[in-house]
Amino acid sequence: MKCDNCGVREAEVFQPHTGKRLCRDCFLSDVQERVAREAKKLGVTSVSRVLIAVSGGKDSLVLADTLSKVMDPSKLIAFNIVEGIQGYNREDQVKELYHYLRDLGIELISTSFKTSVGYSLDEMVSSSRARGLNIAACTFCGGFRRKLINQAGRDVKADLVATGHNLDDEAQTIIINLLRGDVRKLMRVGESPLKLSDKFVMRVKPLRKIYEWETTMYAFLKGFKFQEVECPYISARPTMRAKVRDLMYALEEKSPGFLLRLVENFDRIGEEVRRESKLTTLPTCKMCGEPTSFGREYCKNCELLISAGLRPVSS
Structure with missing residues (x-):
């Protein structure tokens, strides 16, 4: 079957949310063009320096690859954090990431929880459990990752910090905050960057309209080597996000395009609420x-x- 876009090459990828069958080149171009549109809308392409948070996973590799095609790679600085999870964070993965980014012309800087916080994630979790506390590893990890990424953004004088959160991540965040009734966090979600402190470097998500399966397929077609193993802490103790993810995948399967419509509709509602609200420092x-x-x-x-x-x- 021929590609629905070019009509020349054989189709290799089916996009359920558009109903199109695309060849390899047209699929890659489609993702790149959508990321480019979002990046321009978020102001990424018009600033002098952007810090991109990279983990070595598929999303961060796709983020680096697509952004390097719409702006000068010398304006991009990649930042990697080794959390310190036995059997999960491996030195060879960081080396692979370094070589890949170097070929794109992107500088890589890195740190670890042990270096910057004083404790590895394993040590934080072990100490909390020894005290009988029921604190999820993701609670430690998410908070300190955000803190270190923001600090790195300030250190390199970045105008923006770009993360590899995809459409699935964004939709899950909306639903989780709705379930928790966390209005303040809901107001931070959206296309327009929100800054509530001079110490924050505004964060943007250029992949927020790209499905996770699309970033996976993009990485596969480009031949990227990325970490495919799920974090052992998530496997051992599924979080609310993991449970919400399963529900949303079921809804997406029944109604292709559901996640995209959810995020786009929330963007419109969120912008109205933010305009009417008084947000203080x-x-x-x-x-x-x-x-x-x-x-x-x-x-x-x-x-x-x-x-x-x-x-x-x-x-």
């Missing part, structure tokens, strides 16, 4: 000096270390 943590939520003396990250017995309150 966030306070700062009395321990580390980073932004924290309203009503908190300490940021969530410092609270976690205090609870796990890894940081005294008086420090």
Whole structure:
């Protein structure tokens, strides 16, 4: 069967949300063009420096590849974090990432939880469990990843931080925050970057309209070598996100395009709510000096270390 776009080459990929059958080249071009449109809409292509968070997974590789095609790669700086998970973070993966980014003309800088926080993720989880606390590894990991990425963005004087969150991630975040009734976090989701502190580098998600299966297929067709093994902490203890993901995949299968419509509709609603709301500057943590939520003396990250017995309150 011929490609529905070019009508010349054989179709290799079926897009359920468009009903099109595309050849390899037209599929890759389609993803690149959609990322380029989103990147321009988010202001990524008009700034001087962008920090891109890269894990070595398929999404971050697709992010680096597509952005390098719409802007000068010298304006991109990649940032990698080794969380410190036994059997999961491997040195050879970081080397592979370095060589790939070097070929694109993108500089790579990196750190680890152990270096920047003082403890690996395994050590944080182990210490919290020893105290009988039921804190998920993802709670530690997500908070400290965001903190270190933001710090790196400030250090390199980046105008924006770009992450590899795809459409599935974005839709799941919307549903999770709805289930939790977290209006403030819901207001942070959307196309327009939101900045509630001078210490924040605005974050953007150029892949937020690209399905996860599309980033997987893109990476496969481009021959990328990426980490395919799921984090052992997620496998051992499924999070709310994992449960929401399964539900949303079922809805998408029954109604192709559901996730895309969800995000696009929320964008329109979210923008109206944000225009009518008065958002004030966030306070700062009395321990580390980073932004924290309203009503908190300490940021969530410092609270976690205090609870796990890894940081005294008086420090």
